Amino acid sequence: MKDTGLIQDTIRYGVIGCGMMGQEHLRNIALLPEAHVAAIYEPNPAMAKAAQAIAPGAKMCGSLADLLAHERLDCLLIASPNHVHVEQFLEVARTRPLPLLIEKPLYTDAADETALRRLQAGYPAPIWVAMEYRYMPPIMAFLDECEAATGGLKMLTIREHRFPFLNKVGAWNRFNRNTGGTLVEKCCHFFDLMRLVLKSDPVRVSASAGQEVNHRDERIDGATPDIWDSAYVIVDFASGARAMLELCMFAEGSRYQEELSATGPAGKIEALVPGPGRFWPARLGLAPVPQVIVSPRDPKGPRVVEIPFDPELLKAGDHNGSTYYQHRRFLDAVRGQGLPEVTLEDGMWAVRMGLAAQQAALTGETVRF
Template sequence: MAAILGTVKYGIIGVGMMGREHLINLHHLRSEAVAVVSIADPHVPSQQLALELARSFNWPLEVFSGHQELLDSGLCDVVVVSSPNMTHYQILMDIIHHPKPHHVLVEKPLCTTVADCKKVVDAARKRQDILVQVGLEYRYMPPVAKLIQLVQSGTIGQVKMVAIREHRFPFLVKVHNWNRFNANTGGTLVEKCCHFFDLMRLFAGSNPVRVMASGDMDVNHKDEIYDGKVPDIIDNAYVIVEFENGSRGMLDLCMFAEGSKNEQEISVVGDIGKGEAFVPESVVRCGSRVAGRDGVQTIKAEDDRIKYDGLHHGSSYLEHLNFLSAIRAKGVQALAVDLQDGLISVAIGVAAQVSIEKGRFVTIEEVVNEHI
């Protein structure tokens, strides 16, 4: 893998809310010799907002309406794909097949279907000269990272149960309201919850076997109509995931729960203890069965490396820092979140969506082999 000498030059494909968030994060990494040099987006208002941001950073940008023009320009070493979910597949394939190698950070979900994820994984295997990292950045949130460290150190013993609660606000308004429809997002349990399925797998230290879910659209978006169509994205669900090693995960999702102190609460229970993480409170609690309630410790989770908190409590900043380190290591350092991680997080979400539709357990094998 070729070394990148001097400044690492980034292009951002898709400069809506998340694309501009990446632009700000990269600005805060200027001391690491990075620069955003180009953007691509067909939506002119998004282009203008990104240009205004870049001017405030004194970063001149080349602006393209399409990603192919950005790739063909030869300006970039790295591209960040933060376009709408349903565009990821074609953009990734175009990047992977481009003669000039571009390292890629692609926002979650990797693609909206397992079939498309598999095609991207297969294509990328043939390009040993590029790195592709998936933007499952919740791993980097300081309390979550601290909990991962506690679990992997053996502090709570063999993990048996992982419970993740996300109680939050409804989906935000996006360009052309693309995120209101399953066909564009992959479904709520793919679009939003691939983060949590990725964390479950990480905590369990095992791959998923089967999924059971119950969910519906009960409160949000029911009075909205776009081009004559009513949104079909669910706003609440319970999801149970069973893993190969016998551990279980459970997701409790509610997107009309603004009256919550914490947006995410994560509990991991092993055979000798329990760990919990709370976001945005940024607190971790850890206790053992032997010490009981009185022995529970509370730890404030912080990471001094974070220079910008942004929309995800500093995790996007740390994600970029990690990816840049992997790029500079010229393939010697393994990616924190690779394409296989991206594929499995989508597969669990798809299985959950199908489970709601069919009212039964759905195996990961069914989803991956497209037998549903």
């Protein structure tokens, strides 16, 4: 690639936030020969030390302003806690609006959407909202075959049975005020997938959710966590299709963590996705292999396809290689060789649906868009 003064042969990232997810991004960027991390801003000393060990060539910056002043940057990644995403996004837009990959959820408070819409209208570079679940290999295969397998989707079910929220810096993820609530923090991925699969926008949301098992006996700075651990959410779409989410965060004994099922007049397709390999008990042998199952109505007879993960990508994070594939496509957008596949509008819809589900569960009333 010709040196334009903006983007070199090697794409140089500035990374904002290097907790658990930020470090996964660092490990995956390190697998890309055409990219490296040039600068990092991480205010927590322990997380900063861990980040520097993964990206030893990166300059460690004392503030976001210092990072944005670093001359040799081609793009930015925001992977900080949810409740500071918008504040940091606004500073980036004011100071140095480079191509941006910003982690989900895009925001946590409905009042932030006005500022984001202004950014959407005037930001001069690509913005990509990080929705890693789109890029898990079994889910990509599911997406590719969905229309043909179903003959036109009418029903979509997403089930996630997984482990509780992990321990993060300051336990920020234990409180709704920081996360937007479980149905925003955790489930915006699934609401994004619903819109992507059904190719339609929601018209109403109903939900039942609560904090049934996890974190009830914890005390953090004198406060009890209020984050939910289980939910059912039903979403009706403008197309007439329906979708349901079933979440349980005290089911880490499950063989598969995510199970997607789409049904239409021609048949059904399923994707079965195991959780992080590091959580699979060694005494049980090899971890489960992801599967995609196509079950036509006529002729009857399921077809099962195993989709093994690349072991090198599994070592780099907890999202089954999807973070790596996402960065590959993001780099195309940075180079001007493609458009963002997860737009700011997609990111806003995912949060909008999560906030509506939180409201529906709290009030017991259907929320309409």
